[in-house]
Amino acid sequence: GENVEQHPSTLSVQEGDSAVIKCTYSDSASNYFPWYKQELGKRPQLIIDIRSNVGEKKDQRIAVTLNKTAKHFSLHITETQPEDSAVYFCAATPRGGADGLTFGKGTHLIIQP
Amino acid sequence: DTGVSQNPRHKITKRGQNVTFRCDPISEHNRLYWYRQTLGQGPEFLTYFQNEAQLEKSRLLSDRFSAERPKGSFSTLEIQRTEQGDSAMYLCASSLDWTVRGGGRGQPQHFGDGTRLSIL
Numbered sequence: 001g002e003n004v005e006q007h008p009s010t011l012s013v014q015e016g017d018s019a020v021i022k023c024t025y026s027d028s029a030s031n032y033f034p035w036y037k038q039e040l041g042k043r044p045q046l047i048i049d050i051r052s053n054v055g056e057k058k059d060q061r062i063a064v065t066l067n068k069t070a071k072h073f074s075l076h077i078t079e080t081q082p083e084d085s086a087v088y089f090c091a092a093t094p095r096g097g098a099d100g101l102t103f104g105k106g107t108h109l110i111i112q113p
Numbered sequence: 114d115t116g117v118s119q120n121p122r123h124k125i126t127k128r129g130q131n132v133t134f135r136c137d138p139i140s141e142h143n144r145l146y147w148y149r150q151t152l153g154q155g156p157e158f159l160t161y162f163q164n165e166a167q168l169e170k171s172r173l174l175s176d177r178f179s180a181e182r183p184k185g186s187f188s189t190l191e192i193q194r195t196e197q198g199d200s201a202m203y204l205c206a207s208s209l210d211w212t213v214r215g216g217g218r219g220q221p222q223h224f225g226d227g228t229r230l231s232i233l
Binding site: 006034036042043044045046049089091099100101102103104105106 | 117146148153154155156157158159160161169171204221222223224225226227
């Protein structure tokens with residue numbers, strides 16, 4: 001089955017700086033890679049996703065890059081703001097996202113004022 | 114609010130008791146997923162339904178766990194003879210899936226607020 005590794009487990013950045021979270025996956029059949037943001041006590045919320053037919057996707061301050069050869073994908077947040085503080089999870093799945101997701105262990109992002 | 118709804122939000126029970134959780138997906142979504150999340154970990158996939166059919170079960174889903182989606186709308190997850198290790202947040206998600214050119218292609222999964230289960 002799929003295995004997703006996520007790094008770092010904790011990331012502290014100054015407000016206004018960029019943050020990068022990295023994930024690797026093991027199953028070459030995986031072709032859908034969503035990122036979720038989870039604030040304390042709240043539901044995971046989808047913030048961006050990418051399919052394997054593209055290498056990069058951007059939505060305002062958030063971007064995701066995918067390297068299928070290396071089985072590696074990353075989340076980039078620019079101009080970080082205090083409200084970006086949360087736990088971020090990457091996930092992977094085959095069949096375009098129709099099946100269950102395999103999540104990483106999460107990255108606790110702390111934005112220092 | 115047309116998001117995924119889960120009830121109850123919290124459940125406290127004694128070890129050995131049975132518990133049942135309910136999930137109401139987004140109305141037009143035909144896929145429904147159950148996950149379990151423990152403190153400091155990502156959600157772990159348990160099972161999912163396409164309409165009323167249960168298509169996949171994780172090895173995490175022991176025989177004490179059973180899920181149903183009788184009319185292809187809401188779903189229930191029952192845990193029998195609860196154990197301490199069952200304490201977790203149980204999350205439900207839903208999505209819309211369709212087949213494009215013979216292949217599966219899903220829309221993003223949207224999660225509910227979860228049911229937090231505490232076993233005394």
